[in-house]
């Protein structure tokens with residue numbers, strides 16, 4: 001995953017994109033879509049992201065255009081035992097709807113209780129994690145390990161569907177390993193059990209983030225089921241979004257890593273045209289908004305560590321040297337980081353002015369040495 005993240009950040013470091021040329025006619029991403037009874041304003045989704053997608057992050061995704069934002073994965077046992085941190089993850093704020101909340105666990109009763117709690121918390125959709133490849137989760141039988149026994153997994157889906165009124169969906173990998181999987185057959189079972197949609201990340205759990213997401217598998221799953229399929233994996237540009245929608249026939253696409261520190265990518269994909277990189281000032285304003293929400297969502301002191309993950313993502317491609325970035329990461333609060341960033345932005349603006357002055361000086365001297373009437377219309 002780190003390799004892919006580095007690749008995404010390296011792409012970001014390149015030249016600013018061309019200015020928007022307006023949305024191409026019939027731009028598919030901007031069309032409305034639906035998941036069960038849930039209507040979405042477009043076909044662009046922010047997927048579940050553990051350790052990232054609290055309500056501050058989801059609200060940011062929605063503000064930038066995602067039609068649906070999903071929570072981080074939430075432990076069903078944490079809900080059962082009323083773990084304080086887990087219950088905090090169930091917080092939903094009024095202006096983020098529609099919102100999906102993802103739960104994980106392999107215990108049928110605990111998953112049913114979790115579904116009821118999530119519905120009571122106000123989620124518009126309940127998603128079941130069948131994709132997490134992390135050993136700590138899989139060794140409990142949860143996450144991608146559920147794909148080892150699709151019959152048992154489908155029974156959990158069915159119990160949860162019966163327990164709540166909101167749509168229940170499944171987010172899955174293609175299987176545990178590339179060879180031991182039949183994702184189309186597995187998805188069919190989940191549909192038969194009542195799943196309202198399937199979100200597919202078409203890598204096997206064993207592959208983690210190696211190679212690339214093979215969306216031919218997404219197309220197979222789309223062909224196998226009647227419910228909407230959301231494609232997740234390696235979608236970072238308007239063109240990739242269009243291609244996956246058209247090649248697979250999926251109902252919507254999810255954009256995960258590409259939006260970390262770059263929520264503008266949602267607007268870009270939604271409008272169907274690359275946009276110039278926002279100015280450093282605009283990035284700082286965005287961080288300030290996000291940091292204020294993060295402090296409310298998880299508390300000021302936890303937000304310090306949480307936000308530190310994001311600074312390198314936001315600042316990739318800007319003229320902030322490694323030493324300055326390393327210093328930022330030691331600042332004790334988000335306010336201190338923002339103040340330092342504003343100083344850096346002002347210093348780099350001053351550098352730019354100096355550079356412009358120097359570049360323009362010979363021409364300015366020439367103009368000043370000419371009679372006024374010759375320079376007037378220049």
Ligand SMILES: Cc1cc2nc3c(=O)[nH]c(=O)nc-3n(C[C@H](O)[C@H](O)[C@H](O)COP(=O)(O)O)c2cc1C
Pocket residue numbers: 047048049050051052071072073102129130131132171201232233234235254255256257258
């Ligand atoms: C930091 C991080 C956390 C993730 N957490 C979850 C999670 O909690 N539940 C889940 O189903 N998928 C999770 N995923 C997988 C993503 O939702 C997505 O399917 C995957 O990253 C591929 O999409 P992308 O290439 O757009 O990032 C996570 C991915 C990342 C990078």
